[in-house]
Structure formats: C-alpha cells, structure tokens
Amino acid sequence: MKNNNSKHFHLLRKIFNKSNATKKELSKEFGFSLRKLNYCISQLQKQLITGDNFVLKKLKIIIKILFIYPIIIISANNSMAAEGLDLLKNKWSFEGLFGTFDRASLRRGYQVYNEVCSGCHSIKLLSYRNLSEKGGPEFSMEEVKAIAAQFEVTDGPNEDGEMFTRPGRLSDKFVNPFPNVKAAAAANGGAYPPDMSVLAKARKDGANYIYSLLLGYEEAPAGYELDDGVYYNKYMPGHKIMMAEPLSDGAVEYIDGTETTKEQIAKDVTTFLVWAADPHLEARHKMGFKVFFYLIILLTLVYLSKQKVWSRFGSKGEEDEETFDKVERAVTEYEGEDPKTFK
Numbered sequence: 332m333k334n335n336n337s338k339h340f341h342l343l344r345k346i347f348n349k350s351n352a353t354k355k356e357l358s359k360e361f362g363f364s365l366r367k368l369n370y371c372i373s374q375l376q377k378q379l380i381t382g383d384n385f386v387l388k389k390l391k392i393i394i395k396i397l398f399i400y401p402i403i404i405i406s407a408n409n410s411m412a413a414e415g416l417d418l419l420k421n422k423w424s425f426e427g428l429f430g431t432f433d434r435a436s437l438r439r440g441y442q443v444y445n446e447v448c449s450g451c452h453s454i455k456l457l458s459y460r461n462l463s464e465k466g467g468p469e470f471s472m473e474e475v476k477a478i479a480a481q482f483e484v485t486d487g488p489n490e491d492g493e494m495f496t497r498p499g500r501l502s503d504k505f506v507n508p509f510p511n512v513k514a515a516a517a518a519n520g521g522a523y524p525p526d527m528s529v530l531a532k533a534r535k536d537g538a539n540y541i542y543s544l545l546l547g548y549e550e551a552p553a554g555y556e557l558d559d560g561v562y563y564n565k566y567m568p569g570h571k572i573m574m575a576e577p578l579s580d581g582a583v584e585y586i587d588g589t590e591t592t593k594e595q596i597a598k599d600v601t602t603f604l605v606w607a608a609d610p611h612l613e614a615r616h617k618m619g620f621k622v623f624f625y626l627i628i629l630l631t632l633v634y635l636s637k638q639k640v641w642s643r644f645g646s647k648g649e650e651d652e653e654t655f656d657k658v659e660r661a662v663t664e665y666e667g668e669d670p671k672t673f674k
C-alpha cells in the first residue's frame with residue numbers, strides 16, 4: 332500500500348496540474364476518455380488522502396453484520412428475560428430453530444394430562460385424531476380410536492329431539508370436564524381452571540413457567556396468610572394459587588419404565604401442553620429448515636454467477652490499478668521520459 336501510495340503521488344503530481352487541453356490530448360492519444368482520466372485523478376486523490384481501501388471497507392461492514400449486531404440483539408433479549416420471576420429452566424428438545432418434540436415424552440405427557448389434569452382443565456381446541464398426527468405423540472390409529480372410545484360424548488338431538496351420549500370418535504374434540512365455566516369455577520372454590528389449548532403460548536416463557544409452577548409448591552413463609560383452598564406457590568404471580576399441588580412422586584405409572592419422579596412427570600406433561608398449544612411446531616421448524624437450506628443454495632448460486640459475470644471486468648481495485656499504470660505510462664511517454672527510470 333505504501334509503495335503504491337508514493338507511486339500514485341508521483342503520478343498525481345504529474346497529471347494534476349496539466350491544463351484541460353493537455354489532459355484531453357493525452358487521453359485521446361492513449362485511448363481513454365477524458366472522463367476516465369479525471370476519474371482516475373479523483374480516485375488517486377481519494378486514496379492518497381484517506382488511505383481508503385475498498386476491500387477493507389467491505390470487510391468491516393461484514394464483520395459488523397456478523398458479530399456486532401447479533402451481540403447487541405442477544406444482550407437486549409437477555410436483559411429483557413432478566414426481568415420478572417426466575418423460573419426453573421429445563422433443556423427442552425423443542426426449543427430452538429430446528430427443535431422437535433421428544434415423542435416418548437409426549438405420550439407420557441398425554442397420560443399425565445389424562446390421568447391428573449383433565450379432571451379440571453379442558454383442551455377445547457384439540458381433537459382425538461390430533462394425537463395420531465405427525466409431529467405429535469403419533470399414537471397409531473388403533474390406539475387413538477381406543478383412547479377416544481373411553482370418553483362419553485354428548486351428541487344429538489336424535490329423532491325424538493333428545494340429546495344422547497355415545498363413545499368418542501376420532502373427530503370429537505377433547506371432552507370438557509365441566510359443562511361450563513361457572514360450573515368449573517364453582518367446583519374449584521371460585522377459581523376457573525384455565526383451558527389448556529393455548530396456555531403454554533399465552534404465558535411468557537410458557538414451558539418453563541408451567542414446569543416451574545408444577546414444582547413451585549412450598550410451605551408458606553411464616554406470617555403469610557392463606558385462606559382455605561389457597562396454596563403457596565413460588566412461581567405463581569402473587570404466590571397464591573387455588574390449585575392444590577397436582578403432582579407428587581409416583582403420581583402416575585409409566586408403562587415404558589421411565590422413573591416417575593415429580594420432576595419427570597412435570598417435564599412430560601409440560602412437553603405435552605406445549606405441543607397441544609402448538610401442534611404444528613415441528614412442521615413449521617421443518618419448513619424453516621427447508622427455506623434456510625434453499626436460501627443458502629440460492630445465495631451460493633447467485634454469488635457464483637455474480638463472480639462469473641463480473642470476472643470479465645476484473646475487480647475494481649485491479650481495474651483501477653491497471654488504469655493508473657496506463658495513465659502513468661501515457662504521461663511519461665508523452666513527456667518523452669523513459670517509463671523505466673520512473674520510480
């Protein structure tokens with residue numbers, strides 16, 4: 332660069348003060364336009380003044396995009412997460428850009444929901460057939476038919492105008508434990524057990540929130556007043572919850588031999604509830620991966636064709652350098668000097 336600079340400086344001095352007429356004559360004689368010669372002069376000036384380097388400038392922009400902006404974004408996110416309660420964190424398989432559900436955990440989670448939570452909490456938006464769909468617990472058709480048939484569904488009216496009950500079918504929605512919200516609240520001391528169709532999404536950091544809440548039951552600190560039917564929970568906003576602790580070690584019995592610690596059960600049912608709130612998560616992640624992959628291929632192709640198209644012109648720096656050399660030779664010859672003695 333330094334070498335180049337002194338060379339450029341020399342060249343600049345040679346042509347800078349020439350009259351316009353001379354410049355015109357010069358450029359004509361050696362086959363490039365006056366505009367190009369003037370451009371050449373301005374480029375030389377720029378380089379000499381700022382030590383400007385085109386490649387370095389681009390590199391700096393790329394480094395900024397790759398490293399500095401993500402750091403700013405991540406730290407902004409972290410400071411947001413730092414507010415509020417410190418939830419228990421679990422490593423969830425479905426987290427991240429390409430996460431998928433742990434199939435076995437989803438199945439156990441359904442069992443926990445069915446045996447423990449479904450007595451109070453509905454999942455109105457889920458149908459039994461969803462349990463067999465791809466990206467979910469993926470029970471077989473036979474299994475799901477058997478699951479649905481365990482429930483009694485109110486249907487009708489029949490020809491006599493009367494409602495009747497029949498065993499559940501694949502197309503039925505999950506049955507509601509209570510006929511309406513009032514009945515649900517009345518059965519739970521006035522608190523309504525929220526529907527779980529979207530609960531995991533509706534709460535901030537839903538998975539960790541539900542997991543923490545299930546494990547957050549404690550003795551109330553001394554002097555903390557709790558009414559009848561109200562329990563102390565570390566992670567409930569306000570610490571008071573009207574749901575008795577639903578889980579304990581061994582609360583369910585898993586057929587696949589997984590340990591039934593409270594933590595494991597909480598993890599499984601949370602996984603199930605996250606799926607229930609977002610049954611298409613895996614399909615979306617898969618699509619995201621495809622798009623990502625496609626974009627990388629596309630970007631590579633575009634880059635390669637750009638290189639190919641522009642290779643005819645040489646890089647900007649090289650091209651400039653060539654023009655400078657040409658001008659240098661032209662000026663020197665014009666003045667009757669031997670280019671070789673020019674240093």
Ligand code: HEC
Nearest residue numbers: 447448450451519522523524525541544572573574577600
């Ligand atoms: C005996 C009835 C009952 C059972 C069984 C039950 N819950 Fe609840 N649950 C409630 C009630 C009532 C509330 C509302 C509590 C409140 O608002 O104070 C609640 C609230 C919750 C909340 C808090 C929702 C919010 O608003 O942030 C979560 C999470 C929850 N239950 C999860 C579960 C899970 C998971 C199970 C099964 C393992 C379960 N519950 C079993 C009655 C029950």
